[in-house]
Amino acid sequence: xxxLSTVKAGDALHEREFKPNHVQLFLxxxxxxxxxxxxxxxxxxxxxxxxxxxxxDGPLMGDWLTQAVVEWLGEDGxxxxxxxxxxxxxxxxxxxxx
Amino acid sequence: MTALLTPELLSHxxxxxxxxxxxxxxxxxxxxxxxxDQRLKKYLEGDEAPPMFHIALFxxxxxxxxxxxxxIPVDALVPKFPLERAMAGGSVIDYHRKIYxxxxxVATRILSNMFEKSGRQGPLIFCEVTMxxxxxxxxxxxxxxxxxxxR
Numbered sequence: 001x002x003x004l005s006t007v008k009a010g011d012a013l014h015e016r017e018f019k020p021n022h023v024q025l026f027l028x029x030x031x032x033x034x035x036x037x038x039x040x041x042x043x044x045x046x047x048x049x050x051x052x053x054x055x056x057d058g059p060l061m062g063d064w065l066t067q068a069v070v071e072w073l074g075e076d077g078x079x080x081x082x083x084x085x086x087x088x089x090x091x092x093x094x095x096x097x098x
Numbered sequence: 099m100t101a102l103l104t105p106e107l108l109s110h111x112x113x114x115x116x117x118x119x120x121x122x123x124x125x126x127x128x129x130x131x132x133x134x135d136q137r138l139k140k141y142l143e144g145d146e147a148p149p150m151f152h153i154a155l156f157x158x159x160x161x162x163x164x165x166x167x168x169x170i171p172v173d174a175l176v177p178k179f180p181l182e183r184a185m186a187g188g189s190v191i192d193y194h195r196k197i198y199x200x201x202x203x204v205a206t207r208i209l210s211n212m213f214e215k216s217g218r219q220g221p222l223i224f225c226e227v228t229m230x231x232x233x234x235x236x237x238x239x240x241x242x243x244x245x246x247x248x249r
Binding site (some may be wrong): 064 | 126129130134135136137138148149150153155157158159162163165168169171178183184185186187188189190191192193196244247
């Protein structure tokens with residue numbers, strides 16, 4: 001039976017734990033060509049912008065959300081639309097579960 | 099409430115960027131997939147792009163002297179706001195077609211909305227940009243509304 005036939009709004013789909021580190025944030029921002037200093041420059045992120053540490057990119061967390069959905073969905077369908085909103089900056093390197 | 103967003107700033111709503119073309123390569127898909135911790139083989143080997151790959155494909159590639167002190171490039175589409183510290187807000191993404199190596203894609207960005215709200219630590223400006231991605235032949239690929247917050 002297709003997963004889509006039983007799921008309803010509000011159901012928890014799939015848990016996946018991500019443990020980002022500074023190397024991953026460097027590689028991600030290099031892949032984008034994103035030079036925003038809050039993502040790799042600790043003295044700038046803490047001293048100038050007032051964050052406790054460097055900040056995980058919002059779109060990276062958005063990607064993790066899509067991974068949780070796509071991995072749960074498997075071959076039962078195709079991702080047609082997704083929306084997410086950050087409620088605040090998340091500093092490296094907490095455990096994040098989507 | 100329009101204390102920060104003057105009529106002049108609001109007049110920029112509806113501005114559009116010139117279309118940008120990019121070629122999708124297997125190498126770029128692989129680099130993106132590894133950096134985002136993908137687990138599916140089709141993404142890690144670059145046979146198909148993960149759903150958020152277009153973010154990397156169409157991130158502005160600018161020279162270093164075009165970066166502001168915070169490392170963000172000057173975006174000609176968006177006016178200078180009275181609040182300058184930027185943070186990611188969110189996205190609404192509609193997928194029309196998957197992306198594969200060899201695809202030639204075209205993206206157009208439109209400044210679709212801006213408004214302000216009061217946050218816990220002061221005023222916030224929300225700036226919405228809608229990006230439409232199509233194939234070179236005009237087939238819809240992705241539509242994304244991106245919200246950026248200035249504080």
